[in-house]
Amino acid sequence: MKKYQNLVRRTITLCMPVILILGLVINLVFPDRELSFVENRSLQRFPEMDRTSILDGSFETKLSSWFADQFVGRNGFIHLRYGMLKLLGQKKIDDIYLCKNQLIEDAKLPNKEQMARNLSAINKFSKSHSDLNTTFLLVPNAVSIQEDHLPYLSDENDQNKIMDSIYKKLKSSVSIVDVRKNLKKHSDEYIYYKSDHHWTSLGAFYAYQKLNDAVSLNDYEQMVVSKNFKGTLANGTGSFGIKDTIFIFVNKKLNDYYVQEADNKKKGSIYDSSFIDSKDKYSVFLGGNKSIQRIELENNSKKHLLIFKDSYANSFVQFLMNDYRTITIVDPRYYNENIEKVIQEDFITDVMYLYNTNTFVDDTSLADVLGE
Numbered sequence: 476m477k478k479y480q481n482l483v484r485r486t487i488t489l490c491m492p493v494i495l496i497l498g499l500v501i502n503l504v505f506p507d508r509e510l511s512f513v514e515n516r517s518l519q520r521f522p523e524m525d526r527t528s529i530l531d532g533s534f535e536t537k538l539s540s541w542f543a544d545q546f547v548g549r550n551g552f553i554h555l556r557y558g559m560l561k562l563l564g565q566k567k568i569d570d571i572y573l574c575k576n577q578l579i580e581d582a583k584l585p586n587k588e589q590m591a592r593n594l595s596a597i598n599k600f601s602k603s604h605s606d607l608n609t610t611f612l613l614v615p616n617a618v619s620i621q622e623d624h625l626p627y628l629s630d631e632n633d634q635n636k637i638m639d640s641i642y643k644k645l646k647s648s649v650s651i652v653d654v655r656k657n658l659k660k661h662s663d664e665y666i667y668y669k670s671d672h673h674w675t676s677l678g679a680f681y682a683y684q685k686l687n688d689a690v691s692l693n694d695y696e697q698m699v700v701s702k703n704f705k706g707t708l709a710n711g712t713g714s715f716g717i718k719d720t721i722f723i724f725v726n727k728k729l730n731d732y733y734v735q736e737a738d739n740k741k742k743g744s745i746y747d748s749s750f751i752d753s754k755d756k757y758s759v760f761l762g763g764n765k766s767i768q769r770i771e772l773e774n775n776s777k778k779h780l781l782i783f784k785d786s787y788a789n790s791f792v793q794f795l796m797n798d799y800r801t802i803t804i805v806d807p808r809y810y811n812e813n814i815e816k817v818i819q820e821d822f823i824t825d826v827m828y829l830y831n832t833n834t835f836v837d838d839t840s841l842a843d844v845l846g847e
């Protein structure tokens with residue numbers, strides 16, 4: 476096996492200069508592409524050349540990015556690179572572990588200063604709004620729940636230690652909802668996508684049971700909306716052959732409701748089917764990340780929930796639908812209005828913070844929205 480790996484390495488070393496020269500020539504002939512559907516991002520176009528950009532070095536930098544982005548056969552090369560690294564026994568590409576039939580993102584190390592600022596803001600906000608019931612639900616990522624899926628002798632960051640340190644900094648006025656044990660009991664089930672960094676609807680359901688242990692899977696109609704989802708981790712590594720299925724869970728006793736968007740337009744579902752045939756299939760939940768959304772439900776509840784969240788909450792909201800009279804969803808990354816006005820106008824009784832750990836540890840938006 477070692478001889479074979481060495482042969483592959485020597486072949487790559489000999490062929491690479493020829494490939495690069497041919498690629499440069501062909502790149503100058505073919506028109507630039509605007510998007511990479513494999514990586515789901517915009518690509519660098521050929522930069523404008525002028526005296527200033529040449530002198531300050533920006534032209535050289537952009538030219539290098541252009542060549543890397545517009546390299547002819549780039550998508551195939553990305554897939555080839557992934558396959559060869561797997562063949563050579565590579566465990567990781569950047570911060571993504573190459574597991575058996577699964578990709579898992581490593582735990583991110585905290586931006587300590589910003590995280591401390593966010594936690595301080597949460598504590599101050601809960602103290603100044605002591606009449607509101609405040610819960611904090613921090614979702615562990617697959618790296619800490621499915622660590623037995625990681626390659627042998629992986630040296631992943633300790634996310635449990637990070638989460639424990641976060642919980643210790645929250646005041647008693649904030650109720651911590653620790654869902655690690657609930658998820659760990661079901662770690663061999665389909666609770667995280669294999670090609671994406673999000674949890675699945677099933678994972679969100681098991682976390683919801685921490686809030687309401689009376690519910691069961693029989694309370695929901697599970698429907699498949701896609702069988703060919705390829706998520707952010709697949710895009711980031713160029714993996715092939717790993718696809719996911721997206722389920723939605725609809726409560727069988729769910730009453731009528733409507734969703735009001737930031738532009739005051741109303742729609743009749745928390746699911747947006749227009750994304751099913753798009754690259755961003757996870758946005759079938761809530762239509763993706765929006766600054767603010769309001770769900771008005773026909774039930775007898777007297778509770779009105781305000782959620783501060785990241786995209787993990789998008790597939791969690793479907794389980795909260797019968798628990799509240801209204802649900803106001805705020806994504807601090809896109810929201811810059813007065814949150815006090817929202818609390819008053821939406822008659823808020825409950826506040827929930829719902830983030831996945833990897834997002835929370837370097838979030839730069841929450842404290843600003845909370846007025847810190």
